[in-house]
Amino acid sequence: RHVADFQLSISSVIENSSSDGLAQDLLHLQAQQLAQRLKCDSVVSEISAGPGTVNFTINRELLAKTVLQQVWEDGSEYGVKSELFSTVPRQKAVIEFSSPNIAKKFHIGHLRSTIVGNFIANLKVALGHEVVRINYLGDWGMQFGLLGVGFQSFGNKEKLKSSPLQHLFEVYVQINKAAEDENTKRLAKDFFRKLEEHDEQTLSIWKQFRDLSIEEYVRIYKRLGVHFDEYSGESFYQEKAQEVLKMLEDKGLLQKTTKGTGIVDLSEKKDLSMVSTVMRSDGTSLYITRQFLIISFRDLAAAIDRMNKHSWDTMIYVTDKSQSNHFQHLFQILKLMGYDWAERCQHVSFGLVQGMKTRRGEVIFLEDVLNEARSRMLQNMASTKTTKEIQDPVETAEKVGLAALIIQDFRGLLSSDYQFSWDRALQSRGDTGVFLQYTHARLHSLEQMNGNAELTDVNAACLQEPDAISVLQHLLRYDEVLYRSSQDLQPKHIVNYLLTLSHLAALAHKTLPVKGSAPEVAQARLCLFHAARSVLANGMKLLGITPVTQM
Numbered sequence: 114r115h116v117a118d119f120q121l122s123i124s125s126v127i128e129n130s131s132s133d134g135l136a137q138d139l140l141h142l143q144a145q146q147l148a149q150r151l152k153c154d155s156v157v158s159e160i161s162a163g164p165g166t167v168n169f170t171i172n173r174e175l176l177a178k179t180v181l182q183q184v185w186e187d188g189s190e191y192g193v194k195s196e197l198f199s200t201v202p203r204q205k206a207v208i209e210f211s212s213p214n215i216a217k218k219f220h221i222g223h224l225r226s227t228i229v230g231n232f233i234a235n236l237k238v239a240l241g242h243e244v245v246r247i248n249y250l251g252d253w254g255m256q257f258g259l260l261g262v263g264f265q266s267f268g269n270k271e272k273l274k275s276s277p278l279q280h281l282f283e284v285y286v287q288i289n290k291a292a293e294d295e296n297t298k299r300l301a302k303d304f305f306r307k308l309e310e311h312d313e314q315t316l317s318i319w320k321q322f323r324d325l326s327i328e329e330y331v332r333i334y335k336r337l338g339v340h341f342d343e344y345s346g347e348s349f350y351q352e353k354a355q356e357v358l359k360m361l362e363d364k365g366l367l368q369k370t371t372k373g374t375g376i377v378d379l380s381e382k383k384d385l386s387m388v389s390t391v392m393r394s395d396g397t398s399l400y401i402t403r404q405f406l407i408i409s410f411r412d413l414a415a416a417i418d419r420m421n422k423h424s425w426d427t428m429i430y431v432t433d434k435s436q437s438n439h440f441q442h443l444f445q446i447l448k449l450m451g452y453d454w455a456e457r458c459q460h461v462s463f464g465l466v467q468g469m470k471t472r473r474g475e476v477i478f479l480e481d482v483l484n485e486a487r488s489r490m491l492q493n494m495a496s497t498k499t500t501k502e503i504q505d506p507v508e509t510a511e512k513v514g515l516a517a518l519i520i521q522d523f524r525g526l527l528s529s530d531y532q533f534s535w536d537r538a539l540q541s542r543g544d545t546g547v548f549l550q551y552t553h554a555r556l557h558s559l560e561q562m563n564g565n566a567e568l569t570d571v572n573a574a575c576l577q578e579p580d581a582i583s584v585l586q587h588l589l590r591y592d593e594v595l596y597r598s599s600q601d602l603q604p605k606h607i608v609n610y611l612l613t614l615s616h617l618a619a620l621a622h623k624t625l626p627v628k629g630s631a632p633e634v635a636q637a638r639l640c641l642f643h644a645a646r647s648v649l650a651n652g653m654k655l656l657g658i659t660p661v662t663q664m
Contacts, residue, residue: 118169118589119169123143156172158171173576175573197595201599207245207419211248211339212432235654235656247341250327253348254347257322262301266288277326350418353418355410357414358392364451366446379449430459433465444456483514489514493547513661519658521534521545549612551664554662558662559642575637621642
């Protein structure tokens with residue numbers, strides 16, 4: 114029994130329909146009467162009544178012809194050109210994501226922020242929006258006083274050049290052991306004071322730390338398929354933070370508590386029932402530890418500066434959900450300062466990941482995760498009998514391993530916490546990134562073996578089997594899924610769609626052989642598989658996955 118393509122629920126078009134038995138019988142009757150009165154045409158080939166519904170079946174040849182032609186003509190823009198997006202205005206979006214702290218761990222939260230931010234940016238660009246990708250580095254503060262002193266004691270110029278992230282982290286760990294020592298404290302304070310006073314020698318040491326770290330970040334992000342338009346950071350907003358302080362004072366928004374702490378009243382009744390702390394009693398801007406509901410003037414300055422520089426329509430911050438209050442306060446203070454555009458700021462938050470470990474133990478560097486995914490995948494590939502000799506197994510393992518990480522991360526709602534598992538992520542069967550890559554590689558080799566598909570001479574009458582129709586119906590829905598993800602910025606809609614597409618394509622691959630079929634049938638099936646692979650590849654790229662052609 115075939116499944117109809119569209120369904121109309123009678124209760125949705127009839128006023129005050131109730132759900133008791135009598136009303137249900139009436140709905141069935143009305144559905145039957147309506148189905149009888151409606152006429153089929155060149156598009157609709159069958160109209161039937163279901164329980165309280167009218168079902169429409171599209172002319173099968175027309176379905177095949179239209180879908181295949183659309184996928185063929187639109188290529189990488191298939192789904193994006195849909196009329197669903199015709200009324201959506203093209204906008205400019207600034208997206209701040211990843212944002213690690215120099216000399217500190219690149220923890221799993223930074224990895225999530227990186228892949229989620231990259232997905233949002235990819236989706237926006239695909240839909241024709243202009244996007245500015247910003248990495249807001251933790252590159253300022255007392256930790257650089259400690260780091261500077263630490264480098265004088267434990268630093269090594271060669272190691273700094275060859276592996277800056279690892280070396281600075283090691284130095285920071287070592288000097289931290291002595292951080293309680295009064296002498297170390299004094300030296301660290303001195304170093305940071307000189308930094309704030311722009312002492313040339315101190316500044317050049319700091320600049321070297323920053324520049325070499327960014328160079329290595331760029332290289333590692335490249336492995337992830339991620340790039341940034343701007344490496345910004347807290348260091349950029351030293352002077353501007355002072356201007357924000359003055360603005361808050363001038364507008365009468367900054368209040369002092371009896372202890373001398375600077376606060377901004379966020380309560381509606383102005384009764385201090387909800388306040389945001391912005392300043393220590395010694396007059397220094399609370400150095401931003403975003404976890405602790407403290408708004409730094411630097412964050413306010415950065416938001417204002419980006420508006421002046423980019424005139425954006427929307428600004429999105431991608432961080433874990435422990436920072437939700439921080440951003441709520443940030444947006445509220447901006448609004449109190451008279452910046453109405455604060456309403457167009459958005460915080461996309463995500464949950465925590467438990468249990469992400471490498472064989473060496475806890476994750477400290479992003480590179481550890483990528484290497485682990487690659488080496489585990491290489492091992493899996495080596496142990497399967499079906500793995501053919503492929504040209505570059507290391508490169509393939511890297512791309513498949515990354516797909517596994519991304520799909521495991523994107524399967525649920527972003528705000529959910531989840532337990533990470535290498536074994537589950539890297540399964541070749543089941544709903545994993547490995548399965549998506551495997552399907553793409555299989556469809557690719559099918560095309561290689563049977564010559565490329567040509568749309569010009571496809572006889573759509575050859576694609577009438579239920580398994581072919583299922584694939585066509587699913588391809589038809591791609592634009593709706595893109596639309597849903599563009600509305601709530603959740604990747605799971607696309608992930609679920611691609612997993613279903615892969616299962617449907619795998620089934621069709623079994624039941625609809627190309628080899629040994631009549632030329633006309635073989636050509637039509639080849640076109641169907643080409644369309645499925647094309648849409649699969651488009652969706653994977655949006656998620657930040659590079660499709661592989663061999664596996």
